[in-house]
Amino acid sequence: MYNAPIIKKAIEILRLLIKEYQPLGVTEIAKNLSISKSTAYGILQSFQEEGLVSKDSATKKYTIGKEMMRLSKMVFKGQDLVSIARPFLEHLVEVVEETIFLGVREYDAVKILEVIEAKKDFKISSPVGTKLPITAGATGKIFLSVMNNEDIIAFLNEKGLPEYTENSITDINMYLEEIEKTRRLGYSLEIGEYLKGIRSAATLIYQERNPVGAIWFVGFFNSMIDERLKHIISNLKHTAEQISTRLSFSPSPEKEL
Numbered sequence: 001m002y003n004a005p006i007i008k009k010a011i012e013i014l015r016l017l018i019k020e021y022q023p024l025g026v027t028e029i030a031k032n033l034s035i036s037k038s039t040a041y042g043i044l045q046s047f048q049e050e051g052l053v054s055k056d057s058a059t060k061k062y063t064i065g066k067e068m069m070r071l072s073k074m075v076f077k078g079q080d081l082v083s084i085a086r087p088f089l090e091h092l093v094e095v096v097e098e099t100i101f102l103g104v105r106e107y108d109a110v111k112i113l114e115v116i117e118a119k120k121d122f123k124i125s126s127p128v129g130t131k132l133p134i135t136a137g138a139t140g141k142i143f144l145s146v147m148n149n150e151d152i153i154a155f156l157n158e159k160g161l162p163e164y165t166e167n168s169i170t171d172i173n174m175y176l177e178e179i180e181k182t183r184r185l186g187y188s189l190e191i192g193e194y195l196k197g198i199r200s201a202a203t204l205i206y207q208e209r210n211p212v213g214a215i216w217f218v219g220f221f222n223s224m225i226d227e228r229l230k231h232i233i234s235n236l237k238h239t240a241e242q243i244s245t246r247l248s249f250s251p252s253p254e255k256e257l
Contacts, residue, residue, distance in 0.1 A: 009035055010043045014068070017053065023061035081213055082114050085205070085243045089116045089215065092239045096232045098219045099124050102205075104212070105143045108134045108159055113213070124198065124218045135161055137195075138202040141188035142214050145179050146204070152179060167192040187233055192221060199224045201233050206244040215240055 012033050017024060024032075030040040044062055047053040051067030082102065089100050093116045102114040109131040117125050134140045135156070144152050153172060161170045169175045182188040187203040194200075202216030217232055 009039060013043055017064050023056060023059060023063050025061045084246050086114060088239050088243050092235055093118055095235050098217045098232060101216050103214055110134060110139045137190035137193045138188040138200040138216055139214060141178055141182045142202040142204055145182040146211050149176055164194045165192055165196045187237055197221050201236060203237050203240045205240050207247040
């Protein structure tokens with residue numbers, strides 16, 4: 001197994017600062033971890049540049065920085081995403097009578113974290129844990145919409161735009177037009193681009209200003225008349241806003257439904 005000593009030392013420094021939860025100088029850190037002062041100083045300088053540690057200009061001692069606190073909060077809240085979102089999603093399914101999905105991006109895939117099925121005989125579903133291609137329909141558009149166009153182009157040049165159905169968008173310029181539309185509307189939409197006869201819309205969930213996931217519905221095209229689609233999308237966006245607010249330390253879900 002490949003071993004990177006400098007990375008291990010960097011992790012040990014972070015652990016020490018978190019454990020002690022008090023300002024520590026370079027000499028104290030180096031002595032505690034049995035590493036050289038120059039190594040400790042170099043690592044701390046890199047951490048400081050990234051905001052992971054903060055240095056007191058008077059004492060020259062280091063503590064955990066704002067960026068580390070922000071990342072820690074994101075990880076902690078991310079673990080609660082499903083439990084926080086579930087009551088909102090259950091309510092949404094009752095209102096729109098379509099299956100609702102919750103998922104997160106994992107580089108070139110979208111992983112389904114939760115599925116709340118519609119209570120009707122004919123419905124669309126998928127197991128929790130299923131991974132969809134990032135280029136698949138509405139989910140791909142909504143996750144890629146937070147990237148700038150140059151990065152999207154580079155990503156799609158690497159991954160390609162597969163033709164899942166005859167409605168799939170395989171031209172990058174046309175796909176970018178869809179991305180612009182998604183940004184403008186605040187949601188993405190597809191008509192049979194990933195699965196034939198299926199219509200889907202997706203919108204993002206935020207924790208403060210950071211996109212942490214998405215919710216989307218999937219329904220049969222023949223049941224999606226325009227007025228019904230508008231009703232579903234309106235409620236989808238409203239639910240995403242509720243979950244985002246809750247993730248950013250708002251009142252409990254019971255009071256918002």
